[in-house]
Amino acid sequence: MRWEGERQSDNMEDRRDDDGGGGFGLGGRSIGIGTIVLALLGSWVLGVSPVTLLNLLSGGGSPAVVQPQRPAHKPPAADQSATFVSTVLASTEDAWTQVFQEDNAQYQPPRLVLYRGATPTACGTGQAAMGPFYCPGDRKVYLDMDFFDTLSHDLGAPGDFARAYVVAHEVGHHVQNLLGLTAKIDGLRGRVSQVQQNQLSVRLELQADCLAGVWANRSQQARHWLEQGDVESAMNAASHIGDDALQKRSQGYVVPDSFTHGTSAQRQHWFQAGMDAGRIQACDTFGARQL
Template sequence: MRWEGRRGSENIEDRRSMRGPVVAGGGMLGLVLILIIMCAGGDPRPIMNQMQQAQQKQPQQGPVETDPEEDRLAQFVSVVLADTEEVWSDLFRQEGDSYRPPTLVIFTGQVASACGYQGSATGPFYCPLDEKVYIDLSFYEDMKTKLGAPGDFAQAYVIAHEVGHHVQKLLGISEQVSSLQQRSSKVEANELSVRLELQADYFAGVWAHHAQQNWQILEPGDIEEALTAATAIGDDRLQEQAQGRVVPESFTHGTSEQRTRWFVQGLKSGDMNAGNTFEIPYSQL
């Protein structure tokens, strides 16, 4: 993937120098307050901002040395994030709307977010409460060694997928799905989660389509890298590896075939409005 020499994003929060469970502001009390405010129909962002400011004032929990390869990865995700900002800003502008970019948080070990504590084992995730994407860069080594999905474009796909969840948040899709899940059975809630994840894969493909048009980022083998990554994190693949059997009703992200197919659809079309996974019968996803 061609990425070097282009600008990085300013919306990067590097927490690699923070070791251990640093709690923003009031810790669990702050998280409880956010939930109370949301349940009451209020805006939790003021208290979230106060918590973040309090965290930034706390002394670091001991420096963590980084190596040149990790710093290069940090620069890489910054460039990918900048690409997503430009692509989605243009697409939202074409729809007569404005795009509010997310912040990408780089951490080591574990991290406190508005969605609670998460560790490296969780993998990259998006928190809609603070509109931030979180990633421990060691995940990329896990992709290569444990999932068999190496390559920089595979790594870019991961960021683009999480940014796809941010796009869903801005479009109001995430909130609608969350509301439906609260009134659904476990199986129905899982199906809604699969639809949400497959649409994020589609949005990742939309980003790749326009990034290629804008900057000719793709090199031979890049598409195969992304498809290998999407295949590696399919529910059926992960369940087979973990427990030796597949339980479709427990899927939350989609099968390997579904994930690759929806990414490719987004890559081919580049149309942000053509990936409505919620209008298709579940059996045909």
């Protein structure tokens, strides 16, 4: 993936030098992230804020958190990993601005927060152990970049485009929020059974995978930055974070009714569907009879 020299986003917020923001007391770098992430990946990773969902499932609401005010800024020029994330975020801004303009709408980009260990969010305290997530309450994507090491070394999904897919998936949740889909699904929580909630979550997550595919299509048209093996890298990442793959890895068997993100095959299918079409209309997971 030839990303060096491309435009970087101004919508970056770097909290990596903070003390972790309190909350669960995991200040500094994450504790045993490889072990903890593998235990949680099957439920909330790469999705709408796990803090929000845990609060909803326990009968509570999303806690209000006073967040520190920091100006958006680009990451340090010498920080290659952060520069990569900023470059990918910029490409999502360009891609979704184009898509929204085609529908006579204006895209409002999210901010992406880099942090270590734990950080306050409008959805509660975010932890690195939860993996990357999007908080609709403040319209921000949260990322502890240690997750990229977990993705590569623990989950067997290395490569720049696999990492870009992670960012694009979270931005996909932001697109869902702008379109009003997130609020509709959250409004059903507590009014349907746990199995039905999980099924709705699967469709929401697969749609975010498809929207990541739409980004891949549009960014490739604009930048021609993909190289041989890049698409396979993203598909490999999708296959390793399917609910069935994660459950087999963590417990040796699968429980389909507990799926919240979809199987490996489903995640690959919907990413490919979005990439092939390059249009939001191809991502109607809620209207699909078969996923």
